[in-house]
Amino acid sequence: MRIAIVDDDPLVVSALSTIVRNSNYDVITTGTSGFDAVNLYKEHQPDLLMTDIRMREKSGLQASKEILKDFPEAKILLITTFKDDEYIHEALNIGCKGYLLKDNLTGIIPAIEAVLSGNMVFDSNIVKSMSATASHKDLSELSTRERDIIELVAEGYNNKEIAGHLYLSEGTVRNYISQMLTKLDLRDRTQLAVYYYKN
Numbered sequence: 001m002r003i004a005i006v007d008d009d010p011l012v013v014s015a016l017s018t019i020v021r022n023s024n025y026d027v028i029t030t031g032t033s034g035f036d037a038v039n040l041y042k043e044h045q046p047d048l049l050m051t052d053i054r055m056r057e058k059s060g061l062q063a064s065k066e067i068l069k070d071f072p073e074a075k076i077l078l079i080t081t082f083k084d085d086e087y088i089h090e091a092l093n094i095g096c097k098g099y100l101l102k103d104n105l106t107g108i109i110p111a112i113e114a115v116l117s118g119n120m121v122f123d124s125n126i127v128k129s130m131s132a133t134a135s136h137k138d139l140s141e142l143s144t145r146e147r148d149i150i151e152l153v154a155e156g157y158n159n160k161e162i163a164g165h166l167y168l169s170e171g172t173v174r175n176y177i178s179q180m181l182t183k184l185d186l187r188d189r190t191q192l193a194v195y196y197y198k199n
Contacts, residue, residue, distance in 0.1 A: 001116055004040050006031040006060070007052040007079070012102065016050060016079070023109045034058025041067045041074065048116055053080040053087055061090055068095045077115050079108075092120070092190045097156055099123060120156045120193060139199045141183060149176050153189050154196035 003025050007013045010032065017027045029040045035058050037051045049067070051060040064076045076096045080087070081103070088099050098121030100111045111121040139147060145166075152162045159173045166173070177189060186192055 001047045002026050002028045002044070003112070004029045004031070004037075004044060004046040004049045005051075006033070006037040006040070006049070006055075006063075008032050008055040009052075012052070012079075016108070019105065019108055020050075020112070023112075025112065034060060034063035037063035038066050041071065045071070048075045048077060048112060050077045050079055050112075053078055053082065053091075061087065061094070064091070064096050065094050075115050077111060077121065088122075089188065089190050092193065093188070095156070095158075097121065118155060120154060122194060122197060139196075142180065146176055146180050149173060150180060150192055150196050153177065154193040156193075 003020055005013055005016050005020070005027060007016070013030045013032065017030060020027050028046055029044050031037060031040050032055075034051075034055050037049065037060065038058075040046075041049055049064075051063060053060040060078055060080075064078070067074050067076065072095065074095075077098045077100060078087075078091050078096055079100050079102055081101065091099055097115045097119075098111055100107055100121060101123045104123055107123060111123075114121045139150075142150065148166060149162055152165060157165065159170050159177070162168070162173045163170045177192070180192060181187070184192070184195060186195060
């Protein structure tokens with residue numbers, strides 16, 4: 001699998017590259033800015049882009065937004081030192097596949113494997129920080145169809161993709177998600193995904 005790594009700290013790039021290569025993944029290119037992230041993705045179209053969020057001039061979130069606009073299937077894993085809920089929500093709402101804290105070195109390879117397998121990844125510390133806002137109700141309160149939909153939401157599928165998987169209309173999927181948000185007292189699909197992983 002071909003992986004690109006972008007971080008404005010060359011030491012972080014070097015450390016991540018070593019970890020990734022030691023697990024037999026191919027680091028095909030590296031960069032140090034949001035501009036690099038966009039340009040390198042367009043040039044190499046890696047299987048996975050790992051990028052920092054806070055970078056000068058263009059952030060990893062801005063870069064991710066640009067990339068996903070042109071390459072909606074792009075797999076992007078954000079690596080950061082910040083447990084900022086606002087960043088997490090924005091990252092997942094624009095279509096990034098995961099959010100990992102840099103100090104979680106043992107979680108890097110499992111996160112890469114999960115994203116490459118088509119799953120979404122939340123650092124366990126991030127899930128804990130978001131759990132205060134998560135519902136205490138459990139999955140048994142959901143119907144079979146609702147459980148099918150929440151599982152696909154947690155895997156990062158959008159409404160159109162979920163509709164295709166389950167042979168439903170997009171409007172029906174939208175209605176199911178709205179019902180689940182109300183039923184579970186959650187705010188958005190990001191919280192739905194966190195809720196699913198916690199339950």
